[in-house]
Amino acid sequence: MSIRVTVWNEGVHETTEPEIAAIYPDGIHGAIAEGLGEMLGEDATIRTATLADPEHGLTDEVLADTDVLTWWGHIAHDQVSDEVVARVRRHVLSGMGLLVLHSGHFSKIFIELMGTTCSLAWRNDAERELVWTVKPGHPIAQGVDQPIVIAQQEMYGEHFDIPDPDETVFISNFEGGEVFRSGVTFTRGRGRIFYFSPGDQEYPVYFHPQIRRVLANATRWAAPVVERSLPDVTNPDARTWTA
């Protein structure tokens, strides 16, 4: 059974800045979708959606038809409608998987699901990032180099203000001296969430074969395994549990 993936991207940098468009000619969503298609083949059915689409391309129908949603945003977080954010949250808590990427740490949906500020340290200086696996038996680390070497990246550093993750899968080292919990998992409601920091509009990170592998692994991992349903209050009759 094919995993239904929706790759979401705000898509602003690529349409307004020629130097970013040169790096991501099909948009960041195009590069991510291409990578997932390459890695997952017939195991996934992939569509894309962007901020400019009606309802940002994330209607209730689309979300109900999505097993895993990936989210990239940066300069337009505040243009995402609160209604769409509430809808995405409801689907995640019901069981839809969510991959939050890079600057998506400051998206409304991530902050609402985490409850914290999600702030961090950053520096854009084309530094080398080494992504180390710290949980080698984890499905998301399957077939991943130790370490993944990214020649140039924006630095994201600690303190990263998130709740303690369920699992820390990757930790990054930056040339300038910082560290970052770059691959972390959370469960919220019935949904699985993976935050993965490598990936910036100014560097071709989403074409890196190892980054593509991580995103493909994470897509498989985040796909729901139980029936989707929003957790809700119940008021059971007393003492009805019988064999």
Next chain:
Amino acid sequence: MSIRVTVWNEGVHETTEPEIAAIYPDGIHGAIAEGLGEMLGEDATIRTATLADPEHGLTDEVLADTDVLTWWGHIAHDQVSDEVVARVRRHVLSGMGLLVLHSGHFSKIFIELMGTTCSLAWRNDAERELVWTVKPGHPIAQGVDQPIVIAQQEMYGEHFDIPDPDETVFISNFEGGEVFRSGVTFTRGRGRIFYFSPGDQEYPVYFHPQIRRVLANATRWAAPVVERSLPDVTNPDARTWTA
């Protein structure tokens, strides 16, 4: 150094329902404050605040002067102003401790800090609740009976839709057959949060010496140990880390 505690209560049941006022003549906040005073003595300075107070008694000045805030609410969650909720959240993330009690699981502040629905199963049938310690070395379990016996309580049962807690300290057994993770800790930002379910307006649970002990232990545990400051973005100069 005395722990500065603010005991918050919506205070609606006690002022509108005589049978509840009979159980909690000084309000639920009065019973909680009395218990903390009895257990903590000079180690704590305790004030109370309720929904009816201007700004619900939770101005920025009060919160800045509060080490640990306790929160009880039930039928008036939606009357708590969003501005006050945002303010409390900011103080928690900066390091103020928060104790969320019983039906406070559905308060705006708890849902915002958790990110989930915080829904659960319930039944009001005066059942016996046994509160079992599952982490006996934890400071909140210090001097607590194994189990705490509460003769009559509202049942709260699983599934309780919260993020995986940092620590599960107590799990309850209900006569009717349910279980509930009744004492759980979370860290959000620099703040420590303890959710504790025993305590309902229809039962005199907050007069129970063992429940008072747990709340006193939790108050000590949640008091901040590092300087309060809201996590924020930083943009450090490159390569400045020198010995």
Next chain:
Amino acid sequence: MSIRVTVWNEGVHETTEPEIAAIYPDGIHGAIAEGLGEMLGEDATIRTATLADPEHGLTDEVLADTDVLTWWGHIAHDQVSDEVVARVRRHVLSGMGLLVLHSGHFSKIFIELMGTTCSLAWRNDAERELVWTVKPGHPIAQGVDQPIVIAQQEMYGEHFDIPDPDETVFISNFEGGEVFRSGVTFTRGRGRIFYFSPGDQEYPVYFHPQIRRVLANATRWAAPVVERSLPDVTNPDARTWTA
């Protein structure tokens, strides 16, 4: 690709006590193997092994050919050879999955992997056990009743002296008033471990369709997803990480 399962059982009760043999005519291992076969079909290849077999049936060859090992023991823990325990531990840390069942909490292998006493409270009084799911999105909870009702069981209660689990999937309620973290996961090295308490030689628990479902789900979950290899010390050359 078929999951290779080895169902291990000390097999002493069934061969020395007629009343136990009447409950489990093919041994506890026989009942477990039958249940896994029924649930997993061609997705699993199942063999059994017992204490009485040469090297307890757990040679290096068998373990290397095993994706998931299930372990049931009770009165003969001390008859399991230390060499076999060391061997099993090495395979678990290398990535082999391990399901520890019921009284296996006191097996040498579980204690060695946990580091704690693994002690608990118990009472054999044919009480009703209700097994509640507290992490409904987890693969091991897939298709499982809320709650599972076991008409008669030995009681296992808190405090259960284990390290904080990675995940708590199930918590049980016992008629007599206790609770127990009855389904918990751990990662050790590259291996996934699931402890599941329902199942006693005096009650036909391993014929219960819901218990069989949990064991089948856990088998799928514990099967290794990355190449097996024992974590070891490395001494990398300095600064060799290049793109």
Next chain:
Amino acid sequence: MSIRVTVWNEGVHETTEPEIAAIYPDGIHGAIAEGLGEMLGEDATIRTATLADPEHGLTDEVLADTDVLTWWGHIAHDQVSDEVVARVRRHVLSGMGLLVLHSGHFSKIFIELMGTTCSLAWRNDAERELVWTVKPGHPIAQGVDQPIVIAQQEMYGEHFDIPDPDETVFISNFEGGEVFRSGVTFTRGRGRIFYFSPGDQEYPVYFHPQIRRVLANATRWAAPVVERSLPDVTNPDARTWTA
């Protein structure tokens, strides 16, 4: 009430290698004890013990009189008697705090309490280590620089084969490109354990004021808050829980 600390050190490098003795003239234990005394003052009563002492200085009487034990070992792990290790383990599970330092990751006591290989990557090349706080509200991070800068250190890198920690407080960056979970907490039985990696016989790390602060904070954090008692099996009478 004063915290009773026993600083344990194998004490072999300092007595056999003049260049190490020059760095640590009073032994590594001497430097650690001095630092704790400086930071904790009258809040702690500190003694030291070494491998060469009868029973390694760790009799039952000494351990019963110890709130927190710190452990440094490297080349003589296998000379520590199994009986002493079993004794220390029993005291930790009963509630004694344990600080395992640097190469102590390969001590018998740490491996027994963790259950894993505790292996890691290493390189001795006098690299700069930056120790980043990732849980700033934690008591062990109180008053600690962000980051701690250690001019020269042995590199310890991932993958560090330990169970998922209860809390990750510090993560280190090494000049050569590695990262390491350098400050992590565990609970085992009633005991609190803190592993802290900075500190090597070839570098004067235990004289670093910030490292001393961490060790002092960790000592306060690890001191038991509940009565010491080894978790044990109980067999309670049925249905005896009454109010």
